[in-house]
Amino acid sequence: MAVHPQSGPVPVAVGRRPEPVHTVAVYAFDGMAPFELGVVVEVFGLARPELSGLLAAPWYDVRVCADEPGTPLNAVGGFSLTARHGLDDLAAADTVMVVAVPNPFGGAVSPGLVAALRTAHERGARIVSICSGAFALAAAGLLDGLEATTHWRYADLLQQRHPAVRVNPDVLYVDNGTVLTSAGSAAGIDLCLYLVRRDHGARVANTVARRFVVPPHRDGGQAQFIEAAVTPVAAEDDGVARSMQWALDQLAGPLTVPLLARAARMSERSYLRHFTARNGTSPMRWVTAQRVAASLPLLESPEGTVEEIAAAVGFESAATFRHHFGRTMRVSPTAYRRTFGRGAA
Structure with missing residues (x-):
């Protein structure tokens, strides 16, 4: 049986109660660089008419939060912003994102932010860091005993300051279930798209990535540092x-x-x-990642067995497919289909 990607809207069961809007709170502070904050707002807060008919659940509600809401915050580049929400809103959100801390080399993490992160974590919220934001999660004790990452230039410092954390400086992002960390800047885009994929599936994440003009999926295990060309490309x-x-x-x-x-x-x-x-990776590891990515929309369709999908994207066997899929996605193909397949509860 041939297996092909499906088109058309994801059906929503008639008579189901509307799902609540998923709130995403992002922490802002005086003196921050705006890129990572902008990434979060762009991915989760932008109106997305291109997703009409694709969503089986509402899009996100983004809330920019600060220690003192209403107080102008200076940003790198000579402008300021004002956060309307405070740390109570951050603690109550479904996903809490810390995209940086003021001074990872010497500054203390806001005690209010630490308390809000602990409260959110105890509630079962998803806690996410980008770049130096990992220092805030570590200060709250949320990374103890876990693997985590941060920007490569901060990795040694994070390990020294928080020895209970297993710092991996060589990856783009790490998913520990409800606690996720990513490397610097552009890796935050990868992690945000990964979260969209977890929440809404591959077709939605690919659509968002297309508008963002970035690859829809980069394996979290891909190396942070890629050799940069300093001369014209041959x-x-x-x-x-x-x-x-x-x-x-x-x-x-x-x-x-x-x-x-x-x-x-x-x-x-x-x-x-x-x-x-x-x-930043080998050719065959890249091929494997592309095959796994190509399998996602097929698994979200009710058609085709795992064996047929494995063959459709080029794996030699279903066992090989399951092995590489599990290493990349941290779940089995069957579990992914059960969670993200059309008609899933």
Whole structure:
């Protein structure tokens, strides 16, 4: 049986009570850089007419919160903003996001923020950090005994200051269920899209990513640091992009490094070096991630068995598919379908 991505709106059961709006609270403070705050507001707070007919639950309600609501907060770049909500609202939110702390190298974390994070966590809220925001979660004791990440330049400091935390400086984000951490800046986009995928499924997350003009999914285990080009990109580097597009067009077929290098018109050794420098991961790990991503909308459809979906996206067997899917998504394909499949409760 052939398995193909489905189109059309996600059905909503008739007679069900409307689901409550999921509130996302993000912490703001005087002197903050605006990028990460803007990412959160852009992903969760922007009106999204492009999702009409795709959502089975309401979109998010974003609340920017501060220690003293109504007080202007200076931002890097010479402007100010005013948060309408205080820490009580942050403590009561469904998802609480700390995108930075004022001074990870020496400043104390706001005691009010620490108390609000503990209250939210005790309620069962989802607690999320981006970049140096991990220092606030660690100060609240929410990362003790857990793996966590932060911007690579803060990783050693976080480990020294909070030895009970298992700091991993080499990943984009870490999901511990109700507590999630991400690396700096752009990794926050990856984590926000990952949360949308968890809440609303792959089709919605892909639509949001398309408007954001970013890849819909980067594996959280991908390396933070990618070698940056400091000279004009050589002509043969264009072959890497050509090989990636070629691979995406035939994920169901056999894909090996020799085949990818041939599509790029490069030697295998040169291809491996240029691919890793550009993408921060190996070619076959990238292929595996693309196959897992391609399987998500298929699992959300009621059609096709796990075995058929595994074959449709290029895995040699269902067992191989389950192994790589579990490593990437932290759940089995069956559990993902049970949670995100159309018609799921």
